[in-house]
Amino acid sequence: MARTSAGxxxxxxxxxxxxxxSSSEKTRLDxxxxxxxxxxxxxxxxxxxxxxxxxxxxxxxxxxxRVLATLGFRNDACSAQFISQCTRTHxxxxxxxxxxxxxxxxxxxxxxxxxxxxxxxxLTKKGRALYEELFPRLLRREEEILACLSAQERKQLSALxxxxxxxxxxxxxxxxxxxxxxx
Numbered sequence: 378m379a380r381t382s383a384g385x386x387x388x389x390x391x392x393x394x395x396x397x398x399s400s401s402e403k404t405r406l407d408x409x410x411x412x413x414x415x416x417x418x419x420x421x422x423x424x425x426x427x428x429x430x431x432x433x434x435x436x437x438x439x440x441x442x443r444v445l446a447t448l449g450f451r452n453d454a455c456s457a458q459f460i461s462q463c464t465r466t467h468x469x470x471x472x473x474x475x476x477x478x479x480x481x482x483x484x485x486x487x488x489x490x491x492x493x494x495x496x497x498x499x500l501t502k503k504g505r506a507l508y509e510e511l512f513p514r515l516l517r518r519e520e521e522i523l524a525c526l527s528a529q530e531r532k533q534l535s536a537l538x539x540x541x542x543x544x545x546x547x548x549x550x551x552x553x554x555x556x557x558x559x560x
């Protein structure tokens with residue numbers, strides 16, 4: 378007897394009540410209804426739409442912007458590990474972005490006073506100026522993208538995303554990140 382995975386059982390159970398659906402269709406995953414796929418696709422599109430602001434004008438790719446943005450919203454220097462965990466970006470991707478930003482003198486390494494073997498990252502004056510120039514543009518672009526939603530729908534979307542983030546134990550604020558020792 379063939380074993381069924383928990384996912385197959387869930388799909389069959391979810392589709393069992395769907396009228397007019399054949400048994401072979403009941404075991405198929407419709408990516409366009411699968412929330413992880415939809416969120417990933419939306420994230421990719423949103424990132425691409427925002428990238429125009431920093432890629433074309435300043436030559437920054439998405440990972441470099443994520444590093445710059447993470448350092449920009451923080452008051453203190455932080456580790457590349459913090460950036461990797463905070464942005465859910467692979468550490469090798471963060472490392473390449475850090476190298477590029479160091480070469481362009483947008484960020485700098487500073488000694489960690491608590492552990493002199495470790496270096497932390499922070500924005501240079503040039504990096505801070507770029508961040509201060511870019512973030513209002515990105516907020517305006519976000520506003521344009523979300524214009525299809527009412528103010529109430531935006532609040533609901535934010536609340537729903539927060540619930541999902543919380544259920545996955547994701548850091549949701551810089552204060553939470555600062556308080557977490559592994560960051």
